[in-house]
Amino acid sequence: MSEQREMKEASPGYRTVTIFVAGIAVIALVALVTVGVLQNKPLPQKYKYGIVMDAGSSHTALYIYQWPAEKDNNTGRVTQTDSCRVDGPGISSYASNPRGAGESLGDCMLKARQAVPSSRHGETPLYLGATAGMRLLNIENASASDAVFQAVEAALHSSPFSFRGARILSGQEEGAFGWVTVNYLDDRLTQGQETTGALDLGGASTQISFVSARFDGTESPHNLMTFRLYGNDYNLYTHSYLCYGKDQALRKMLALQTASGPTSLSDPCFHPGYIRTRDYSELYASPCVARSKPQASPRNFTLKGTGDFDSCRTAVKKIFDFSKCNFSRCSFNGVFQPELQGSFGAFSAYYFVLDFLNLTDTSAPMETIKDKLREYCATPWADMQRQHPSTKVKYLAEYCFSGTYILTLLTEGYNFTADTFKEITIIRKIKGSDAGWTLGYMLNLTNMIPAEAPDAPPAAPRRLRVHHGAHGPAAGGPSPLHHLHPQQDSVLQPAQDRMS
Ligand SMILES: Nc1ccn([C@@H]2O[C@H](COP(=O)(O)OP(=O)(O)OP(=O)(O)O)[C@@H](O)[C@H]2O)c(=O)n1
Numbered sequence: 001m002s003e004q005r006e007m008k009e010a011s012p013g014y015r016t017v018t019i020f021v022a023g024i025a026v027i028a029l030v031a032l033v034t035v036g037v038l039q040n041k042p043l044p045q046k047y048k049y050g051i052v053m054d055a056g057s058s059h060t061a062l063y064i065y066q067w068p069a070e071k072d073n074n075t076g077r078v079t080q081t082d083s084c085r086v087d088g089p090g091i092s093s094y095a096s097n098p099r100g101a102g103e104s105l106g107d108c109m110l111k112a113r114q115a116v117p118s119s120r121h122g123e124t125p126l127y128l129g130a131t132a133g134m135r136l137l138n139i140e141n142a143s144a145s146d147a148v149f150q151a152v153e154a155a156l157h158s159s160p161f162s163f164r165g166a167r168i169l170s171g172q173e174e175g176a177f178g179w180v181t182v183n184y185l186d187d188r189l190t191q192g193q194e195t196t197g198a199l200d201l202g203g204a205s206t207q208i209s210f211v212s213a214r215f216d217g218t219e220s221p222h223n224l225m226t227f228r229l230y231g232n233d234y235n236l237y238t239h240s241y242l243c244y245g246k247d248q249a250l251r252k253m254l255a256l257q258t259a260s261g262p263t264s265l266s267d268p269c270f271h272p273g274y275i276r277t278r279d280y281s282e283l284y285a286s287p288c289v290a291r292s293k294p295q296a297s298p299r300n301f302t303l304k305g306t307g308d309f310d311s312c313r314t315a316v317k318k319i320f321d322f323s324k325c326n327f328s329r330c331s332f333n334g335v336f337q338p339e340l341q342g343s344f345g346a347f348s349a350y351y352f353v354l355d356f357l358n359l360t361d362t363s364a365p366m367e368t369i370k371d372k373l374r375e376y377c378a379t380p381w382a383d384m385q386r387q388h389p390s391t392k393v394k395y396l397a398e399y400c401f402s403g404t405y406i407l408t409l410l411t412e413g414y415n416f417t418a419d420t421f422k423e424i425t426i427i428r429k430i431k432g433s434d435a436g437w438t439l440g441y442m443l444n445l446t447n448m449i450p451a452e453a454p455d456a457p458p459a460a461p462r463r464l465r466v467h468h469g470a471h472g473p474a475a476g477g478p479s480p481l482h483h484l485h486p487q488q489d490s491v492l493q494p495a496q497d498r499m500s
């Protein structure tokens, strides 16, 4: 009986299998045709992109950022995927040839077109922010600065990206966005953790930014930036010192030594045996020193190095004014600075210089750091050139000054002590992204940091709220940043940076 039953059941079963196999074959055929048709269409892109150009005083750099396309609800991480260094000097050096400023960006724009998938070009925001070089040019010659911006904007408008404007950042923005970048990359903002201060050293200006429990802006309102990020309020102290980037600081030191218009100068901040002819009109061609130009001077002077670290420190110290302070406490030049708090990340020229000098270990005793600099500065120039044949001569000649300047700025200027100096980490990148103001700038302008934590009720607008002034984080109203219409504001007055 069981055998018979098996026979009866086998027959319809066989038919079922045949129908099933035929069905699969049809589905496979349809799938094959579909894939064939779709092959000519672009696959959906996994990432979205944003581009920021950093038009610094010494050079321009382009940064490309990416984030997961499906995570538009501010939870996807933004990372730097590529960068490009523009050949030649910063855009402020093109005052007498503005078109050259636009043309100089060509190679990096081409690189960006290749790095960003073409299907994303049109929606990819592109920003250009200029810092202290353009602040100085704007002071010196506003129409030249306008012309440079026009040329740069024309070049960027002709790119396939969504160009959202070129403008000069205020010193506070430069400092604050550097702080946002560092803390965003370190994942300190989402958790409401203790934040890290940010130290940025450029060629023409320098910034210090940190959260201080003792600072609510009452004493010095223009040093306060308030943020509400992921549901947490921050009172950020920030100050930008125009003319205290390392190139302008060097000018200031040389200006103090050539006030009487000598034909020759022995300078302790250059290596023994270093000798160079310097042009007076070139040295004094900057608003940072123009006022102290000697009344009568020869055309040029001979700069001779003596390589003496201790005398160099004395000479460097003279560019800081410690004589006046109308606040409870000051850094230098009468600028308010609350007591230092927490850890710091120091980047850009802090990194370039201290990395070259093998002095990035801030836990080393201060005396060891000084001894190393003393020995370094005393090394004859001929030996230096022999030991570093591939280093740019301009950089090589200035590392003794730069190292001494950094040490003086941090300890005497900002009041880092032997103890708190250890709290500084010298950084270039965090998790593959460069430390600097550009990422924080883009995160703000593209609304990518929410004011409230993602799981909190949507009480506040999503935008990163940046207030500036003494009103405190709870004060309503749009931030000054929201008033900016980049096209119109391509030349902002550098009202914030103080000339000393
Ligand atoms: N390998 C390098 C690269 C740069 N530099 C120096 O570092 C300074 C520039 O630092 P950077 O952060 O690039 O300044 P900018 O952004 O151009 O200037 P600013 O922020 O003041 O506008 C310049 O003095 C430059 O000569 C250096 O010593 N070694």
Ligand SMILES: [Ca+2]
Pocket: 056, 057, 131, 201, 202, 203, 348
């Ligand atoms: Ca810079």
